Structures are given as C-alpha cells and as structure tokens.
Amino acid sequence: MNIDHIEAFLYVVHYKSIHKAANALFLSQPTVTARIKSLERELGVELFYRDGRSVSVSEKGKDFLPFATQIVQTFQQGKKQLEETQETDEVCIGANGVTAQYFLAYALPKWKEQFPYLRFQLFTGSTTNILEKLQSHQIHLGFIQYVHGDDIENELLLNNTVKLVKHRDHPLQLDELIQAKELAQQKMVFFECGAFDWNYVHKMFEVEGVAANIEVRTDHLEVAKEFIRTKDYLSFLPHLCIKKELESGEFVEIDVKHLLDMNQHIFLTYKEKETLPSSFWQTICETAKHFESIGDTY
Template identity: 25%
Template sequence: MNHTSLKIFEVVAEEMSIIKAAKRLGRVQSNITTRIQQLEQELDVQLFIRESKKLKLSPQGKQFLVYTKKLLSLAEEARQSLHPQQPGGIFSIGSMECTAASRLSAPLATFSRTCPEVKLNLTMMPTRQLTERVQQSELDCALVALPVIAGKSVQCPEDLHNLPLFVENLTLLLPASMSHVNKLEDITVGRLAAFKEGCTYRDLARKLLEKASAQGGGIQIQDVASYHSMMACVASGTYICLLPESVVDLLQLPEGLKRIDAGSAVTHLIWRKDFASPALEQLCRIMHETSNLDGAQQQALG
C-alpha cells in the first residue's frame, strides 16, 4: 500500500467510474483496474461492489476511504511542512454558497497571488456537511455558520479550531402578498424555501417561523439548489426565505418583496486541531484582514 495506490483508490471512490478516474489521473484504464485489484488483495477485502458495470463502495471500502483521506491529507501536510516559506500542493477549502458569493472573491484572489504554487480546490455545501468533511479530512478547512449561544459562544466540535470572521445580518424575504407584514410576530402562515438539511440558515428560519406562527413543527419546507430558485419560490407568492443581507445586495430581487430583519449569524473558518500547513496560515491571515469583527468580538465568539 503506497501513496499512489491510495490516491487512485480515492479518485475511483469519488468518481465511481474506472473510465472517469483514468481520465482524471491521466492513466490508462487497465492500470487503474490493476492498482485497485492489488490494493484489494493486499488488504484482503473487497473495496468496491461491481454490479452491471457500475461501481459502489463496499462497507469496507467506505471505512477504508475515511482512513485514505486522512493518510493523504497527512502526507500533504508533511510535505508542506518541509517548505514553510513556500506554500504549495493541494489545498481544499469548503464554503457555504452565500459566503462564496459575497465574501470570498477578493480574499481568494489575494491568496492566489500570495501562494501561486498552491492548487486551490473549492467545495460548496451546507454547514453540517462541510463540518463533517473537515472532521473526516476530506477538506482542509471550511467557512461555515455556527449557531450563537447566549450571544457569545458557538457550537463547535471539540476537535476543530474556529476563527470568527463575519457577522451576517439576516433578512427574511416575504412575497408581495405579505406586504402587510411588518414584523416577525405578524407572520401567521408561510412555507419556507431553503437549502437542504444541514444548512444553518434553514434551521434558523424554521425556528423563527415556528415561533412566530405558533405552528410547532408544522412549517413546510421546499428544498432548493440555488438562490435563483429560492427567489422564484418567494416570487410565486407562497414562500418565505432567509438570507444574509450581503447576499441580498447581490441579487436582483423580484418587485414588491418585503424585507424583515431576522437577527444575525456569524461565519467561522474551521479546521482540524491536528492539521497545520503554510497554506492554512496564509489563508487565516488573509481572511482575518477582511473580517468585519474586531479582536474583542473574535475572542468572544471564538
């Protein structure tokens, strides 16, 4: 079992296709197949289940993939540690859609200029899924919205560091049919359009609507995949959505929508406590410089 075999296994597991993995790695298909077979023989387990020319991970394959990602991440961290003044290699960042849209363009451009030898991979997902991927070493770090508790602390897993970066003022967008609504307490009905389970803003909006409408767990939620589809739902006249104002300012809102203040949330950069790299240090420095929090606020929320 060597680094190359582990990398091939990781790519095949991600693509679930020998053909796609071979193309991505620049290798012939027979070489990919042989490497996987050799790895399975060495481990004495079946890593993939082959059904009707389709691949899926076996239970042992799923378990081994977790360790594979950790080993590859550790190897990359070790390589970078030998050249602390010259960040390089692959650096995987996760981000919420809203943060990527409203906060990342300038910092990532600066990072690219500062660390030209680093190959940056950006993945966008809801907070819960991003957090899990960081914990499983599939991502080096991620920008997530962590719930605030009592106005001063956050629910951050113990195995992760977190750096508070942005306070996001939140806005509930209501359709024109609810133009008479002026505050949360006035909302009596309404369905929620939101990103899938795992999104912090989805959870915050659901709790706000349940409290305002006294519907308990009866809020209907429509899963959407983009802000454009979210806006379409609200424009239809029957849905409500919750967004950071920084994102609202980027969108072309349908005419007549009502905006209601819905509090705030804090975006954090998270990474594993056992992970360190020159690229991460540079990103932390750059993101800190763009933060809208002062030192005291960061300490209180960290």
Template identity: 25%
Template sequence: MLYRQMECFLAVARLGNLSRAAEEMFLTQPTLTARLKSLEEEVGDQLFVRTSRGMRLTDAGREFMPYAERAVESFREGKRRLREMREGSGGRLVLGASPGVGTYALPGLLERFVGAYPKVSVSVRTGHSEEILAMTLTEEVQLGLTRSMRHPEIESLPLYDDELVLVVDPGHRFTHKGSAELSELAEEQLIFYDNDSSYYEQTQEMFRNAGLRELRTMEVDNIEAAKRMVEHRLGIAFLPQSAILRSVTAGNLSMVSVEDVPPMSRQMVALKRRDVPASGPVAAFLELANQMAETETREQLSPALAAEFESLQLIDLFT
C-alpha cells in the first residue's frame, strides 16, 4: 500500500493538480486524497499545501521527493527482476556438475542457454557425484548435473544417456578391422580411469563375466589422461561417448565396435530438491536441455562417422 501512496504523491507533485493526478492514476479524487493523507501520517509531515493554483510541495515534501522516486523505481525494478526470473530471461542460475558433465556436456548446453537468456547470471560448481548431491540438498546449487542418484528429498530429471565406447588410436589394427572381439581386447593394454566410477565397475564386470581376468592395465585418475594415453598408443580404453566425440571427429581417436558386448551406459540427470519448484532460469535450463535435438550431434560429424555413431546408438547427446 505504501508504494501506491508514493505513486500518488509523485503524480500530484509532478502535475500540481489533484483531479489530473487522480485521472492519471485511475482513481477518484477522494481516494487519491485519502492516500496522500495516509502517507503524510506515515512520514509525520505535511507534504502539500493547497493553493489557488493547485497543489504545492512543502519544504518537507521537496525533501521527501527524491527518496520517494528512488523507492518507487526500486520497487518497479524489483518487479521487473521477478518477472524476468519467472520468464527465465533474468535472475541467477547456480549449477553443480560432476567432472564428466562439466567438461564435456555442459559447455555446449550453456552456450545455447546463455545465447537464449543473456541476462541470466550463471555459476557452475564442480565435484564428484556425492558432492553434487550434497550441494543440491543444502541448496548451494539449484540443479546438480551428474549420474542418477537416489535420495528421498531429491528428484532426478533425465538429461541424456552417456554410453561407454571403445576407442583406439587411428593407426591401431582394430581401426582397420572396424571391430574387435572381446577376447582380442585381453591381448591389449587397457587404460582404466577413476576406479571409483560406475564406468570402471561396468568395464571390470564385463571382463569378469567373459572370464578374462589376467589383463594388462594402466590406471589414470581422469578421462582426459586416458584419452591422451590412447592417442600416444599406450593402450585402448572404454570411454564415455560425450568425452570422445570431438577427438573422433578430429581424427585423434578411432571408435571401434565390440562384438557380443551389450551396450554399457549410465543416465546423466539433473538433481533437484523435491520441495523447490522448477521456475525461472531453472525451468528454462531444463526445458532447453530437453529440447536439444539429435541432429545437432550429426551436424558435427562427417557422413561416415555419423553413420558409425548412429549404428552404435550414440546420437543421444545434447552437446
């Protein structure tokens, strides 16, 4: 109500006439007069004097006027900011991302998001999946982008499936064959990364189920290191598709299909507190993520590579 009173005060101060101010404010003159009186009671001073030429500011009114102008403008700016937040065109978006998502998938998505919503301020925090879950629970981040995780206070909103694929250096014998049998992999040095990850467990289980236990291995602690080892012909590796797409298209790595091996993947999700509705920038981000078309990935590939990726059901990524 105080905001309306100050609007009336400023209108009368600018026009110097009660009837014209009431008309501009779409109010009756008695209503306008009552609001001015309430404001004067609130500030404890008379703000106007009535003259034969209309309404004139008192010394107190002139002193109060710039404060009223700032207050009204601040209120209007606050309303604009809230509207922008509701519409996703302004406000702040705070994301948490696991290393794989933050390095490979998120930059492409944020490029689109920032282009569509340039007024939104974006912050990204990184950490392992358990850390991202904790950040989401404590509302340090609005969304946590990581592998699917369960918690009673959290809902997981699907983003994409990240498949594990075999990569070798372009001069490798598997590249020329185009495929390999699982038993042949045991003859190679295998590069493993991050032995705490679900990908590591899936790969190890695959070899155990095939009865292949005596393996020559090299272990590193991150995906980029594993890629570099493969590029330098130190071994072969199963890596997430999101991590190798650009290296394959650049000709630094080759992707090889493995016969008689079921697809290995994990679902990447956006974690959100159940009791916090998705609105404003959060809703806009989720909508944009879900709208990412498969054709965008195909456009980054040569026709031959696109056919290869499609045959392996790899066109399922929003980067």
C-alpha cells in the first residue's frame, strides 16, 4: 500500500474536492485522481461518491478514514524519529587558531580516511567564542582551553606548553641554566595570542627587575618563526606550532622551567556525544596521541 495514495485520500476527504486537494499537495488533478483510483482498486471498494465534479466520501471511505489517518500519522512520526536520531554527516568544529592550523590540519585528512562520508566545517576563534557556539548548538565540539559551562564536558587532549626557542645557529650558548637577566639582553619577537596568558612571561622579568628586549610583536605564528630563522631572535611559542622545527633540530628549546612553566592544554570540549558516531570520538583521541608521539612527522 502506497503512503502517497493514502495521503491523497485524506486530502480529498479534508477539502471535499480533488481540485483543492491537488493544489494543496502541489500535484496535478489527474495525478490525485489516479492515486485515489489505485487505492480503491487495492482495497476493492469505492471510497468516494462522484457526482460530476463534486465528490463525497462513501460509507466504506468513512470506515477506512480512521485507519488511513493512523497509518499516515504513524509514518510521519517514524520519519521524524529517524531524522532526530540519525547521525549527522557534517561535523562542525570550533578551535583556536593554533590548534586549527597545526593539529587539525594533520588530523582532518586522517579522520576523512576512516569516515569518508563525513564532511567538516571549521570555525576558528577565541575560547569564549567557541564556548558560545557550543552552548547554542552551532558546533558539535571544540578544541580549546578548559572551560566551565552548563552541560559542558572537557577531555584533556593535547599538551601545548609554551616553550622558549631559538634557531640552532643563534649565538646564545646553553651550557648552563639561563637566568632572566641574561634573557633580557637577547632580542625577542613576541607572539601575542589571546589563547595564552603572557602575563606570566612579563612577570618573570619583573621579578628580576629587568624588562624583556622585545623588538617585534606579532599576532602571526609563521611571522614569529621567520624572525627566529634570522638567527637573531628568541621567542616564546606554543609547542604545537614548533613541533616540526624542534624535531628536525632547526629550532632548539631553551630550558626556562626554573623561571617559568606555562602549561597550556587543549581540551576536547562538547555538550553531547550522541550526535556523532561513537567510533569518531575514539578516533579523535587516538589521532591526538599519535600526533604527539611522532613529533609531527607528517
């Protein structure tokens, strides 16, 4: 039994006219007539009395009406339930710029390999902005700092500790632990990003009564790295963005843990997991572990 034929029957009963029912269904009048006749043949009864252009529901039609109504309602309820529980094929992700550029650029192609039917939409912004999008259901998940919020879940995903680095050919010698006063004599390029609390860096110098020799300020990571490549500058940079350079030996970390320890972490943040495949969440965590373990060997 065709649900479209039953629906046509209900519309004709409601409008008491095949012409009006056809308009409401955005169908031609012959199409609705054909559907009614097909349903009548299947049921073996006449559902309407016809008198010229006018139609009225027959006694058999009246008997069938409550069953037809129930069939269509049940179908529509089932369809709605499937739509509500169906796993989405588009994943909306929010992340700060560092995570998007360095981790997601690595991770998304791998997720696509395992889940080829998924499509990804990426939003970048501040932690506050990403949290707002999560709470308003504009995104499924975020890669940001730890946040508090109603029904918000945070899972530790990546270590993004801020490191002080130099080029391997920079003249600064690292035979002993460096002191703040010595650092203050070095030229620095300062990467400014809202995702990190740079007040800790300034406080490190203030405690020693010195000021950092910041010659350049930039909000662009790659610009900061290019200044380091001149072999004249030092810079505090997030670990995610310099993994490749540290692994290759191009950049060298300067140990300042005795002066400053800026532990920054990236959390997988979300409200609901049910909207995405359970295996996808596991893949996110596995990809993050692999990303950290291989030293960014893309």
